[in-house]
Amino acid sequence: MAGKKVPSKQVSITPGVGKLIEKAEEDGVKTAWHRFLEQQPQCGFGLLGVCCKNCTMGPCRIDPFGVGPTKGVCGADADTIVARNIVRMIAAGTAGHSDHSRDVVHVFKGIAEGKFKDYKLTDVEKLKELAKILGVETEGKSENEIALEVAHILEMEFGKQDEEPVRLLAATAPKKRIKVWEKLGVLPRAIDREICLSMHRTHIGCDADPASLLLHGVRTALADGWCGSMMATYLSDILFGTPKPIKSLANLGVLKEDMVNIIVHGHNPILSMKIAEIAQSEEMQKLAEQYGAKGINVAGMCCTGNEVLSRMGVQVAGNFLMQELAIITGAVEAVIVDYQCLMPSLVDVASCYHTKIITTEPKARIPGAIHVEFEPEKADEIAKEIIKIAIENYKNRVPAKVYIPEHKMELVAGFSVEAILEALGGTLEPLIKALQDGTIKGIVGIVGCNNPRVKQNYGHVTLAKELIKRDILVVGTGCWGIAAAMHGLLTPEAAEMAGPGLKAVCEALGIPPCLHMGSCVDCSRILLVLSALANALNVDISDLPVAGSAPEWMSEKAVAIGTYFVASGVFTHLGVIPPVLGSQKVTKLLTDDIEDLLGGKFYVETDPVKAAETIYNVIIEKRKKLGWPI
Ligand code: XCC
Ligand code: SF4
Known part of the structure; x- marks a missing residue:
């Protein structure tokens, strides 16, 4: 292959990854790691x-340098x-999460209207809880009537024109926190409005004041975490069930030599849940057998x-930097994508194997992919059509090109707030006690995510291990969750790696020391835990x-996520340096001054061991201020 070789043993700690990078090179295929090398040196101005x-x-x-x-x-x-530039990044991130949310609202509303017959409202309790939060009367109303009223309110969260804060935030954030935001004038009024205003303010000739710009960035990010993302979590739980602890496996070893392998990739559960469900149907399994596969x-x-892991226990093949590697195993019949974090290179990589890349969303098309547009009114039918493409492709697999690493790791996922409460016996009390007594x-x-600037999953896994060792409970989402899974941190046995206090708690409850709370939009679950803790202790986050x-x-x-965490009062570590160092003022605002205003700030450290030490010290300081033993 033309181009540089990747030092395969040094770029990841995850078993199997190095081997597949080497296979890629033998097969003449480039991965993100190769392209990252080709991009060096990257533009200093941009950095x-x-x-x-x-x-x-x-x-x-x-x-x-001022010359x-x-x-x-x-x-x-x-x-x-x-x-x-930072405000534009926040706006784009908020748009990603919240537009995903809009799609879920659309399906939720369509179910209530009786339009989308292939979906149903699974967690009616949670629907009622959401209705209550939003002030919707439920007495004497049918589920669909309640859902419809809820849907109307949620739609307005995107585009209402009054000056009132978005209702989800007002109903779920701690009162003390809301006062802080009110004083600063950063209470978000509507999701689309704050995103729009971010774009307007950053247009040539508008806001030139870095502090004013960043405060609007905060406002936009708050609309994401406490509203857009939170809506996606609530409604996905209502549609597909609130996650409960569930066992599964992670890493590329979950791919099967003798079966039709389908990867679902992207973010929105509306499609992936259908694919996972329909693939289990007898009709599809039979068809796979007709094509010579075991299923x-x-x-x-x-x-x-x-x-799909959190709700159905569907096994996970890997996190962000492993999407190309899955195809390079030569054993994947189709990668079915919705949107976000899809590398356009999937099509290039797939062209060297038999894999079909199937896009499903008008807003995320990839040249060279097969496009089968997903429509919720015909969800089952379209899911079948897509799965059939995969099944029919099984015969094109080239056995000589197949290499599936054997590595896979057991895990327990599905720790929604509800599941955590249940593990604690129904109330937060035991957790609060354990925190209070130290x-x-x-x-x-x-x-x-993953980022080729960092040895893949080294940051995720090292930080988590260093923290649990210090009796700090770790919760998380997104690609961290998958990294933690592949490295055995999501098993109850991982309690062995925890300090004595955390270990005892995990053993008593039968839970892992690292709790997988879901996808990136489910960072809203973390916000809800923080809110509940703050309210119970009558303090601010x-x-x-x-x-x-x-x-x-x-x-x-x-x-966007980092910013809404900071804005919510959380000390937030970044392991990759954000593009802000060109301005001392902005750097100082984000890593220092902002703390006086919001109680949280950014902290940048590329070494996860050092980061763990600093985070631990920050936690100890907070404990001292609360008068808790250290
Ligand atoms: Fe994407 Fe959510 Fe990042 Fe993973 S963690 S690379 S955003 S998939 Ni959110
Ligand atoms: Fe940016 Fe101003 Fe240059 Fe236009 S003129 S590109 S707004 S710095």
């Missing part, structure tokens, strides 16, 4: 955040440019993988011995 192309007088670049230009053509300086094996990738020192939420971390983040969605 520092001082490149602006918001108008065609530019692109303008600020010289970070060259200090202002763009319009006069914008590094502070303005860096702040504007159909659906495996998940990234967050839609987390959605059996558990604190809680850290770890989230986010910023007083709690908790922290957040995104050790290997890469996406704009992760910037």
Whole structure:
């Protein structure tokens, strides 16, 4: 193969990954790691955040050393440019989560109207709970009537024009926190409005004040976490069931040599749940047998993988950087995608094997893929059509090209807030007691992606191990959840790696020391836990011995998540340096000054061992302030 070789043993800690990178090179295929090498050296202006192309007088670049230009053509300086770029990242991330949410609202409403017969409202209790939160009267109303009223309110969360805060946030965030946001003028009014305003403010000739820009970034991110993402979580639970602890397996070894392997990849459960469900049907299994396979094996990738894992126990093939590797096994008949975190390269990689890439969403098409548009009114029919493409493709598999690493790891996922409460015996009391007496020192939420800048999953796994060792309970979502799974941290036995306090709690409850709470939108579950803890203790979230971390983040969605964590009062670690260093002012605002305003701040450290130590110390400080033993 032309091009550089990847040091396969050094770029990941996950078993099987190195072997498949080597196979890729033998097969003449490039992966993200190869393209990352080809991109070196990457643009220094971009890395520092001082490149602006918001108008065609530019692109303008600020010289970070102060020798060259200090202002763009319009006069914008590094502070303005860096702040504007970050706000645009937050807006894009919020748009991603919240537009996913809009799609779920659409299906939810369609079910209530009787239009989408292939779906149903599974968790009616949760529907009633949501109705109550939103102030919808449920007495004497049918499920569908309640759902319809709820849907109307949720639709308005995107586009209402009044100045009132979004209702989900107002109903679920701690009162003390809401006061903080009110004082700062950052209570989000409507999701689409704050995203729109982010774009407007960052247009040439608008907001040039970095502090004012970043505060609007905060407002936008809050609309994501406490509203857009939270809506996706609530409604997905109502549609498909609230996750309960469930056993499964993770890593590429879940692919089966003698079965039709289908990967579901992306984020929205509306499609992936259908694929997983219909693939189990007798009709589809029989058809697979007719084509010489022992059956159909659906495996998940990234967050839609987390959605089907949490609710059906569907096995997970890997996290973000493993999407190409799954195809390189030569054993995947189809990768079915919805949106977000899909590498366009999937099509290039697939062209070297027999794998079909099937896109399903008008908003995420990939040239060279087969496009089968998904429509909720014909969900079952379309799911069948897609699965058939995979089955018929089984005969094209080339046995000589197949290599499935044997590695797979047991896991327990499905720790929704409800499931955590149930494990605790119905109330938060035992957890609060354990925190107060110091059996558990604190809680850290770890989230986010993979990034070839970081040895794959090293950041995720090392940080989690270092924290549980210090009696800190780890919860998390997204690609972290899959990393933790593949490295055995989601088993009750992993309690062995925890400090004595956390270990005893895990053993008493039969839970892992790291709790998988779902997909990236399910970071809203973490917010709800924080809110419940703050309310129970009559403190603000910023007083709690908790922290957040995104050790290997890469996406704009992760910037939105990090920002709403900070805005919610959480000390938030980033393991990948964000593009802000070109402005000392913005860097200081985000990693220092913002704490006085919001009680949380960003902390950047690329070494997860050092990060764990700092996070631990922050938690100890919070405990001291609460007067809790350390
Ligand atoms: Fe994507 Fe959600 Fe990141 Fe994974 S963790 S790479 S955003 S799939 Ni959210
Ligand atoms: Fe240059 Fe200003 Fe235009 Fe940005 S907005 S490209 S800094 S002129």
